[in-house]
Amino acid sequence: MPRHLTHELRNLLDRGRDRQLRLAVTGLSRAGKTAFLTSLVNQLRHAGIDARLDLLKSAREERLLGAQRISQPDLGIPRFPYDEAIASLESTPPRWPEPTRGISELRLQLRYKTRRVRGLLGDTATLTLDLIDYPGEWLLDLPLLEHDFLSWSESQLRRTGPERQQHAEAWRTAVARHRPDEEVDESRLAELADLYATSLRRAREAGFSHLQPGRFLLPGDLQGAPVLQFFPLPGVGEPDRQALEALPAHSLYQTLKKRFRFYQQHVVKPFYREHFRRFDRQIVLVDVLGALNAGPERFEDLSDALATLMRSFDYGKRSLINRLFSPRIDRLAIAATKADHVTPDQHANLVALLESLLAEPIKDLRYADVPVRAFSLASIRATETREIETDGQRQPALRGHGLDGEPLLLYPGDVPDRLPENEFWQRQGFDFTAFRPVPCRSQALPHIRMDAALEWLMGDKLR
Ligand code: GDP
Numbered sequence: 001m002p003r004h005l006t007h008e009l010r011n012l013l014d015r016g017r018d019r020q021l022r023l024a025v026t027g028l029s030r031a032g033k034t035a036f037l038t039s040l041v042n043q044l045r046h047a048g049i050d051a052r053l054d055l056l057k058s059a060r061e062e063r064l065l066g067a068q069r070i071s072q073p074d075l076g077i078p079r080f081p082y083d084e085a086i087a088s089l090e091s092t093p094p095r096w097p098e099p100t101r102g103i104s105e106l107r108l109q110l111r112y113k114t115r116r117v118r119g120l121l122g123d124t125a126t127l128t129l130d131l132i133d134y135p136g137e138w139l140l141d142l143p144l145l146e147h148d149f150l151s152w153s154e155s156q157l158r159r160t161g162p163e164r165q166q167h168a169e170a171w172r173t174a175v176a177r178h179r180p181d182e183e184v185d186e187s188r189l190a191e192l193a194d195l196y197a198t199s200l201r202r203a204r205e206a207g208f209s210h211l212q213p214g215r216f217l218l219p220g221d222l223q224g225a226p227v228l229q230f231f232p233l234p235g236v237g238e239p240d241r242q243a244l245e246a247l248p249a250h251s252l253y254q255t256l257k258k259r260f261r262f263y264q265q266h267v268v269k270p271f272y273r274e275h276f277r278r279f280d281r282q283i284v285l286v287d288v289l290g291a292l293n294a295g296p297e298r299f300e301d302l303s304d305a306l307a308t309l310m311r312s313f314d315y316g317k318r319s320l321i322n323r324l325f326s327p328r329i330d331r332l333a334i335a336a337t338k339a340d341h342v343t344p345d346q347h348a349n350l351v352a353l354l355e356s357l358l359a360e361p362i363k364d365l366r367y368a369d370v371p372v373r374a375f376s377l378a379s380i381r382a383t384e385t386r387e388i389e390t391d392g393q394r395q396p397a398l399r400g401h402g403l404d405g406e407p408l409l410l411y412p413g414d415v416p417d418r419l420p421e422n423e424f425w426q427r428q429g430f431d432f433t434a435f436r437p438v439p440c441r442s443q444a445l446p447h448i449r450m451d452a453a454l455e456w457l458m459g460d461k462l463r
Pocket residue numbers: 027028029030031032033034035036096097098099100337338339340341377378379380381382383434435
């Protein structure tokens with residue numbers, strides 16, 4: 001076969017192999033998943049027109065021709081509500097999109113020109129990009145697979161600190177009225193489970209993140225199903241195991257144990273088996289600035305939650321996830337979102353803080369040879385940078401509009417470049433204000449470093 005033909009054939013085969021990419025986006029509630037995915041689709045749709053994507057090589061080289069939505073392969077999964085999100089951003093006054101609450105998906109087809117040697121442009125090629133958005137809370141359930149009901153129960157009740165106990169007061173009082181050997185009817189079980197779920201929701205509203213089971217907060221399509229009607233049992237532990245195991249099938253203990261197992265087998269495992277295992281790339285979004293604003297206890301709790309969440313990406317040979325599911329994610333990004341809430345001189349600190357928050361998981365990932373990179377970004381930039389003069393000194397500041405439309409000009413404060421110590425919290429030198437999105441009217445959404453994240457997550461597939 002002539003040389004140029006074998007070359008063409010190899011190109012074709014290479015491209016055949018790379019024609020698809022499943023990119024997953026996750027993060028805890030309000031981390032900014034909906035904003036990120038909306039912006040990602042919007043930037044790619046506006047590539048080559050008015051999107052500013054200089055850090056995405058294929059766009060800079062003018063090889064990215066555009067992106068079209070095509071119908072998604074998994075008909076059983078809700079479609080990511082892109083049009084609704086854009087409609088919110090384009091309304092008057094602009095509104096943030098409604099956050100998604102379960103898994104959703106959207107498929108894009110990208111067209112680009114391949115690169116040839118000596119900078120010549122090659123043929124037109126396509127990449128099918130599946131974008132999947134799912135709640136980070138679901139990943140908090142992975143360690144639950146290491147437990148049986150009794151050990152899980154103990155681990156949950158150990159975790160509750162004084163402030164979190166306060167949110168669980170009503171459930172604790174109610175559950176204390178029942179013995180593990182008692183037969184409890186369906187409706188009472190549902191009531192108790194509801195009180196437990198309410199205690200988790202209250203803790204979340206108060207800013208806590210490390211909450212389990214994840215589906216109790218974001219049930220997706222399981223709302224109200226009996227599989228979500230269980231809770232840990234206070235007052236029992238390992239020494240009681242034998243006696244508890246001997247209880248009849250209708251006892252409270254045995255009923256809860258059965259439901260716990262069902263949750264493991266029919267809720268947690270299927271998500272990993274049917275979805276997670278098929279992701280190629282992943283970005284984990286973290287609202288670091290929100291946690292800084294919420295104070296030391298919440299910050300610490302976020303750090304715990306992230307350590308748990310990141311276990312799903314620990315692909316060391318003997319890790320839990322690898323033993324159970326052999327996933328295939330080969331590249332990971334972690335990103336501190338809403339960077340437009342601080343002045344640009346603080347962005348490097350924001351990345352450094354994110355890296356120290358995730359120091360242990362990042363070490364494990366590097367050891368397992370999973371490439372990971374940290375970013376700070378704003379999916380949808382809602383502020384502009386200005387300079388103001390205070391005491392004769394020029395200082396950067398942010399200009400934008402508050403959620404109620406009031407014009408704001410402020411300096412939100414310094415971001416520490418490592419885990420904050422007591423002194424930082426005492427000074428509490430950080431004031432985080434929510435901004436309204438700027439009107440965008442059919443143009444590409446303004447952003448900060450979305451293009452850098454895109455280059456890391458898919459740039460190699462657009463060569
Ligand atoms: P989700 O729950 O992870 O889907 O979070 P959302 O994407 O709904 O984001 C939660 C909130 O964070 C939004 O309603 C916005 O108020 C804010 N937000 C998200 N991304 C940005 C951003 O890039 N810039 C600014 N200023 N705010 C953002």
